[in-house]
Amino acid sequence: MRAGHLVLLLVLLVVLVCGSGCITVQPWEKEYLADPIMGFDDWPDQAFQQEISEIREASALGKEGSGGGCGCN
């Protein structure tokens, strides 16, 4: 088998594997995709995560607040 054939076969195999993993979600099947946890912002546990971050960093407003200039966080 020539090297060209081998490459072609590999490419085909990759495309087949990737292609078979794709499906189209129907509009009525989006129950889990519509869950707020699937969004990029306004996560339901955002406040909790921030609190944890503040405790670990020993600072308030660890996420959005500007620092006091001490360079500690």
Place this chain on the structure above:
Amino acid sequence: MFRKLELSVVLIILLAIFSTVTGATEKATIEIGKPILSFKGMTVTNETFDLAETNGKVVIVNFWASWCLPCRTELPFFVELFNEFKARGFEIIAVNIDTKVDNARQFMKKTPLPFTVVLDTEQAIVSLYKPEMMPSSYVVDRKGMVHSMHKGFSKSDQEMYRLEIDTLLGPVSSEGARQ
């Protein structure tokens, strides 16, 4: 010669893969001017329901889910619409497609729905109708024919619905009921 054959095979396989992937959005099965697809189911109040029993009425068959934001905006308007026209022979059949019934019940606690709510937890009815969008509503005339399809919902649709239902119901008789 061999290279050409090889290339053709690869192209055919690629075409087959991508046509299955990209063309997978299922076509809606409901057509305007054709009879509405009948279905049977269980209502949220645990009663049996048959769409055929609504014959002779102007009906909106609506698909909604508690996770669908426009559906949650649309339903309070449907409550208004139902109260406005029910005496003239108007019915709304709201098919809920939540897989967890509790989510639907929770929504209905906040927004009580006075019309028939059919549960489709197995999504058998919605798979039959194949709506292109959520929410989707089908306006059915007194003869059981699909008069129009509404995909999605925005506030500007409200007047259109009112006008359409009023026209389909026909003139109001002296008793206030339908002709």
